[in-house]
Every structure is written in structure tokens, then in C-alpha cells.
Amino acid sequence: MTATIIDGKAHALALRTRIASHVANFRAAAGRAPGLAVVLVGEDPASAVYVRNKGKATRDAGMESFEHRLPADTDAATLLALVAQLNADPAVDGILVQLPLPAHIDAGAVLLAIDPDKDVDGFHPVNAGRLAIGADGFVPCTPLGCLMLLQDLHPSLSGMEAVVVGRSNIVGKPMAQLLLQQSCTVTIVHSRTRDVAAHLRRADIVVAAVGIPHFIQGDWIKPGASVIDVGINRTDTGLVGDVDFAAARAVAGAITPVPGGVGPMTIACLIRNTYVSACRREGIEAAL
Numbered sequence: 394m395t396a397t398i399i400d401g402k403a404h405a406l407a408l409r410t411r412i413a414s415h416v417a418n419f420r421a422a423a424g425r426a427p428g429l430a431v432v433l434v435g436e437d438p439a440s441a442v443y444v445r446n447k448g449k450a451t452r453d454a455g456m457e458s459f460e461h462r463l464p465a466d467t468d469a470a471t472l473l474a475l476v477a478q479l480n481a482d483p484a485v486d487g488i489l490v491q492l493p494l495p496a497h498i499d500a501g502a503v504l505l506a507i508d509p510d511k512d513v514d515g516f517h518p519v520n521a522g523r524l525a526i527g528a529d530g531f532v533p534c535t536p537l538g539c540l541m542l543l544q545d546l547h548p549s550l551s552g553m554e555a556v557v558v559g560r561s562n563i564v565g566k567p568m569a570q571l572l573l574q575q576s577c578t579v580t581i582v583h584s585r586t587r588d589v590a591a592h593l594r595r596a597d598i599v600v601a602a603v604g605i606p607h608f609i610q611g612d613w614i615k616p617g618a619s620v621i622d623v624g625i626n627r628t629d630t631g632l633v634g635d636v637d638f639a640a641a642r643a644v645a646g647a648i649t650p651v652p653g654g655v656g657p658m659t660i661a662c663l664i665r666n667t668y669v670s671a672c673r674r675e676g677i678e679a680a681l
């Protein structure tokens with residue numbers, strides 16, 4: 394079998410185009426554009442690219458982008474004061490602080506300071522709790538994008554065996570919650586799991602978010618499985634995922650490439666979440 398390659402760029406473009414048309418209606422109804430504030434601390438080159446791409450995607454969707462770039466030696470109090478200012482700004486519907494933050498800043502404290510109702514990254518504990526109990530909130534963009542790609546392949550995920558590799562608060566845990574909501578049987582495997590391969594060989598769905606280049610071998614994949622690779626690892630040979638793509642492709646039914654798979658969906662879902670936030674704040678029903 395040779396897997397279908399899932400075109401994340403095309404899916405992301407379609408989502409961004411759809412949201413842009415909804416934003417046009419929002420602007421007509423609300424008399425203003427949705428606004429997204431992005432905060433970058435320091436000069437990490439990859440983060441700078443992501444922030445630039447977020448600004449462009451925001452403007453392309455007809456929304457207002459507010460970019461705040463702070464030097465790497467910014468202290469926590471200055472960053473918290475900026476977050477408080479953005480929380481209070483009525484033109485700002487969504488706030489995100491680009492991660493990772495410099496080591497001297499407690500990222501948890503900063504995320505906690507963001508108004509949960511403007512937390513379009515879905516990283517605030519209130520939104521993590523809302524996701525866990527199935528209440529309305531914001532779902533982190535990368536797992537939301539993975540779910541959309543999976544739902545395009547499988548209109549019903551009910552009863553499927555899903556294995557999430559990695560237990561981060563940003564991807565692994567929310568991904569598991571989303572799959573559970575879709576009535577999958579969900580297993581999270583991680584660094585202390587005794588036999589990762591044995592779990593994966595049973596999986597109809599694999600979501601790899603472990604941050605180790607080519608960690609998942611082709612012969613760990615169940616024939617026909619859907620494989621979503623969240624890994625973005627910079628190696629001497631270029632950007633690679635957490636899955637041995639060439640080997641897994643020969644076994645899987647469908648697989649995301651790196652680059653061009655999950656990454657573009659992260660930014661498209663951010664645009665979606667910002668539009669949803671603006672609608673909630675204006676009492677307008679979001680068209681999704």
C-alpha cells in the first residue's frame with residue numbers, strides 16, 4: 394500500500410478562505426474587524442517566522458493584527474503589564490504569546506494572565522478544563538487542525554483506536570481529549586511507556602507529537618492507519634517529522650508530510666479561533 398499524502402497546505406488555505414468570507418459578514422454586522430494581538434519576546438528565528446506568518450494570515454482574513462515585539466531581556470512584570478493592557482483593549486479579540494519564552498520568564502504565569510475568553514491559543518487552564526468537560530472554550534490550534542484533517546478522512550471517528558504519542562499540554566493532552574470527544578478509544582504513549590510499538594500496531598489513528606526525529610518506525614504502523622505527524626524537527630538533512638515518513642508511507646492509508654502537513658493548519662485554526670472569539674464577544678453567531 395502507498396498512503397494518500399494529506400495536503401495540509403491545501404486544507405489550511407481552504408479553511409482560511411472560508412473564514413475570510415465569514416469575517417466579511419462579521420465586519421458588516423459589527424462595524425469593526427476582529428483583532429488578534431501576537432506577542433513575541435526575543436529573536437528566536439523560527440518564532441519570528443511563525444509570528445510574521447500569523448500577522449499575514451490575520452490580515453489576509455480581513456482581521457486586524459497587533460504585533461508586539463519585546464527584547465529577549467524583557468522582565469516578567471513588563472510582559473504581564475502588556476498582557477493586562479491587551480486584556481482590557483476592546484479592539485483585541487484574541488491574544489497569543491508566542492512560545493517558547495526566554496528561560497527567565499515563567500510561561501505558565503504568563504498564560505494564566507491572559508483573559509480565558511481571549512485565549513485563542515487555548516492554553517489557559519480554564520480552556521484546558523473546558524475542553525476536558527466538553528464545554529465551549531478555545532481548543533489549542535495544532536490539535537484542532539489535526540482533528541480537522543482526520544475528520545476529512547473519516548467522517549465518523551467513533552470506535553476507532555487512536556494512539557497519541559506525547560503528553561504535552563499543548564498537543565498530546567488536548568489531542569487525546571478531542572479524540573475522546575469523538576468516541577475514539579484513546580491511548581497516550583510517552584517516554585515511560587514500556588512497549589510503544591505494541592500500542593501503535595493496534596492504532597487506526599496515530600498522532601505523533603514527541604519531538605524526536607523519525608522516532609516512529611514503519612513497521613510500528615498498522616496497515617491502512619491514518620498517521621498525523623506533528624513533529625517539526627530541524628536536522629542536518631532538513632525539516633523532518635516524528636515519523637519515518639518513507640517507511641510509514643508504504644504501510645499507512647494516509648499520512649501527513651513534514652513540512653506541509655499539520656503546520657499550516659496551526660495558523661489556519663488560529664484565524665478560526667480569533668473569528669470565533671470576535672463573534673462571541675459581539676453576540677454574533679459564528680458561521681463555521
Ligand SMILES: Nc1nc2c(c(=O)[nH]1)N[C@@H](CN(C=O)c1ccc(C(=O)N[C@@H](CCC(=O)O)C(=O)O)cc1)CN2
Pocket residue numbers: 439443489490491492493514534535625632651652653654655656657658659660
Ligand atoms: N503561542 C504559541 N506558540 C507556539 C505554537 C502555538 O500554537 N502557539 N505552536 C508552535 C509554533 N507554531 C505556531 O506558533 C507553528 C509551527 C509550525 C508551523 C508551520 O507551518 N510549519 C511548516 C514548516 C515551517 C518551517 O520551516 O519551520 C510546516 O510544517 O509545513 C506553523 C506554526 C510552537 N509555539
